[in-house]
Amino acid sequence: MTLMDGKKLSDLKKSQIKSQVEELMKDKNARRPKLSVVLVGNDPSSELYVRNKKKACEMVGIIGETINLSATCSAKELTKVLTDLNNDSEVDGILLQLPLPSHLNEEDFIQMISPDKDVDGFHYINQGKLLQNLPTIYSCTPLGVVELLDYYKIDVVGKNVCMVGTSNIVGKPLGLMLLNRHASVDFCNRETKNLKEHTIKADILISATGRKWLITEDMVKNGAVVIDIGTIKDPITHKLYGDVDFENVKKKASFITPVPGGVGPMTIACLLENTLKLYLNHKNNCK
Structure with a gap:
């Protein structure tokens, strides 16, 4: 087991990105390069994630900006912030930290981010390009998984992949990325009968x-x-903890990711990437 x-x-990826930025x-x-993160409210988990993202930016020489809005901010206020960032030529990536307060419709504001600044790869245009297997910005966690597979030289061509969980943020895009690499992908969700x-x-x-x-263990x-x-x-x-009963499943796996220390760190690295x-x-577009 590896x-x-x-x-x-x-x-390793952060070191490579830092070198690229220094060269530029x-x-x-x-x-x-500049990443702007919009944080609405004061959810402790979201605040921690945003601090970690800003710290990671600073480590590699990327400007990490955090824009804090109150939990009671209006749709009009958030719209103005995102519009201003879309129009700011100094900003390269925009990240809207989720979840938003319940009075704000997340999908409306995710789609408000310009596709060419959509660092999370959530915009319909970027997801449509993924579906068509065209160059695009990939969601950070799926990209991190694919890069882990590449790093450990795990070829997915012709392999049977079971993707458990089909969210628009992780499961669906990751399954499509592997499908585009000629894997056979079986999508499973909470309604799947007999998951095993x-x-x-x-x-x-x-x-x-x-x-x-x-x-x-018996499912693997x-x-x-x-x-x-x-x-x-x-x-x-x-x-x-993770979805996987690690201590028992590792006995049967050839390769396995731990929690923590597996996919999680890759998400941040791919955000910087x-x-x-x-x-x-x-x-290049300015030339």
């Missing part, structure tokens, strides 16, 4: 549901690659 170390690969900054007329019948056939089993230990084929995207915090011990990609797109 542990797929997302922390190690994330650190040798041009005295160059501006730095699907998972036991998988050469590559991926779970992204946020349900602790949903995937047990010998030698399968197991990717755990779920993150669940125990309310008493504060320990993190997407920001730099958008910066280079803007730079």
Whole structure:
């Protein structure tokens, strides 16, 4: 069994991005890449995520800006902030931290972000390009999973992939990315009958549901690659768990990601990667 170390690969990617940014900054007329994160309200988890994103930006030489809005801000106020960022030529990537307060419709505001600044890859245009297998900005967590597979030289061509969880943010885009790489992808959701019948056939089993230990040893084929995207915090011990019963499933897996330290660190690294990609797109379009 090989542990797929997302922390190690994330650190490597951050180092590469930092070097790229330093090289770009040798041009005295160059501006730095910039990521603007919009945080509405004061949800503690969201505040922590945003601080971590800003810290990661600073580590690689990207400007990380946080725009804080009150939990009671109006749709008009949020619209103005996003419109101003869309029109700001100094901003390369815009990230709207989710969830939003209940009086604000998330989808409306996600789609308000300009596709060429959509660092999360959530805009309909970018997701449509993914569907058509055209170059685009990919959602950060799916991209992180694909880059982990590449790093560990796991070929997906012709492999049976079981994707458990079909959110628009993770499951669907990740499944499509693997389909575009010529894998055979079986999508499973909460209405799937007899989940084990699907998972036991998988050469590559991926779970992204946020349900602790949903995937047990008996559901996994010998030698399968197991990717755990779920993150669940125990309310008493504060320990993190995944969708996969790691200690038992690792006995059967050929490769497996831990929680924490697997997919999570890759999400941040790919956010930085997407920001730099958008910066280079803007730079080239200005020539």
